[in-house]
Amino acid sequence: MSTTEAPLTPGPSVADGDADAPREVGRRRRIVRRLIGNPLAVISFAVLLVAVVVAVFAPWIAPYSPEQTDFARTFAPPGTSGHLLGTDDLGRDVLSRLILGSRASLEVGLLAVATALVVGVPLGLASGYFRSLDAVISRFTDLLLAFPFLILAVGLAAIRGASLGNAAVAIGIAQIPGFIRLVRSETLRLKSLDFVTASIVDGAGDLWVLGKHVLPNATSVILVQATVAIPAAILGEAVLSFLGLGIQPPDPSLGTMLATAQQFAARAPWTAILPGVTIMVLVLAFNIFGDSLRDALDPKGSRS
Numbered sequence: 001m002s003t004t005e006a007p008l009t010p011g012p013s014v015a016d017g018d019a020d021a022p023r024e025v026g027r028r029r030r031i032v033r034r035l036i037g038n039p040l041a042v043i044s045f046a047v048l049l050v051a052v053v054v055a056v057f058a059p060w061i062a063p064y065s066p067e068q069t070d071f072a073r074t075f076a077p078p079g080t081s082g083h084l085l086g087t088d089d090l091g092r093d094v095l096s097r098l099i100l101g102s103r104a105s106l107e108v109g110l111l112a113v114a115t116a117l118v119v120g121v122p123l124g125l126a127s128g129y130f131r132s133l134d135a136v137i138s139r140f141t142d143l144l145l146a147f148p149f150l151i152l153a154v155g156l157a158a159i160r161g162a163s164l165g166n167a168a169v170a171i172g173i174a175q176i177p178g179f180i181r182l183v184r185s186e187t188l189r190l191k192s193l194d195f196v197t198a199s200i201v202d203g204a205g206d207l208w209v210l211g212k213h214v215l216p217n218a219t220s221v222i223l224v225q226a227t228v229a230i231p232a233a234i235l236g237e238a239v240l241s242f243l244g245l246g247i248q249p250p251d252p253s254l255g256t257m258l259a260t261a262q263q264f265a266a267r268a269p270w271t272a273i274l275p276g277v278t279i280m281v282l283v284l285a286f287n288i289f290g291d292s293l294r295d296a297l298d299p300k301g302s303r304s
Contacts, residue, residue, distance in 0.1 A: 031297060041288070047285040048289060052106065055102060058099050059100075062096035063093060063095060064092075064093035066099075068092060069090045070092075074091045076091070083095065088260065088271050097257060100251075101256075104237070108171065108233060110230065112167075112230075113175065113230050115169055116172045116178070120177075121222060123140075125214060128185070128187025129206065129210060149174050149175070150239055156173055157170040162244065162248050167240045167245070168237075170240070171237065179225065182225050183222065186218040187218065190214050191214065195213065196214065220297045224290060231286035238253075254279050
């Protein structure tokens with residue numbers, strides 16, 4: 001899944017000092033009002049909030065152990081035999097596996113984006129601010145971009161081995177180029193603004209300018225990009241697990257549930273439909289909230 005890199009206009013500069021504190025508070029309130037006034041943003045945020053709560057308390061919410069088998073109740077339809085969403089080919093509770101599988105998907109998504117942020121943001125800042133490093137970092141970015149996202153993730157996962165942590169690292173590395181290019185572009189734009197130029201003329205050091213002026217004003221853009229990158233990571237984890245390069249059985253994963261269910265789709269369609277719907281809902285909620293957040297952070301937005 002491709003990610004957008006649309007720059008946003010930064011909020012009030014931290015260089016303006018304490019006098020701009022009321023204006024910054026007003027800006028935050030305006031952003032919250034815009035989000036609350038957008039029904040899609042509210043619905044998507046509610047879905048994500050429920051998903052996070054379920055993921056955090058998954059071991060206590062799940063009615064059964066996800067590995068617990070009951071060969072006397074294989075392919076039990078939803079709502080029968082005490083299983084709300086039915087059972088799979090081994091008699092395992094589908095609802096319990098969906099809950100734990102969603103938790104694994106969110107873990108991989110957050111870990112992958114955190115990896116991309118930790119590496120991509122500093123490299124993007126350095127590339128946009130220090131012209132001597134720009135050529136080297138840009139060539140490194142071009143090298144990673146030469147490989148399609150999923151191909152790079154699959155290759156890295158195959159090299160490192162199949163596990164949740166390795167899948168997160170592989171997907172995170174594949175997402176690094178997008179963050180580098182986004183932050184580099186934003187750094188170049190912010191570097192040309194008057195308050196940054198004035199700080200440099202006043203003798204501020206490079207690290208001070210980056211830490212106090214450039215990075216805080218690029219945070220909004222980075223935050224929006226992160227909300228768009230998380231669903232791409234969730235899809236990446238599902239693909240890796242489907243191919244056997246992600247989370248390994250018997251640990252539950254939405255991708256492995258789909259891989260197992262494909263041979264039983266005609267006999268027990270719910271075992272394939274439910275994991276697919278879960279992936280779709282998570283990805284759609286993140287994308288809608290990311291788009292809504294981008295609109296809310298845009299000072300040129302029409303909503304007040």
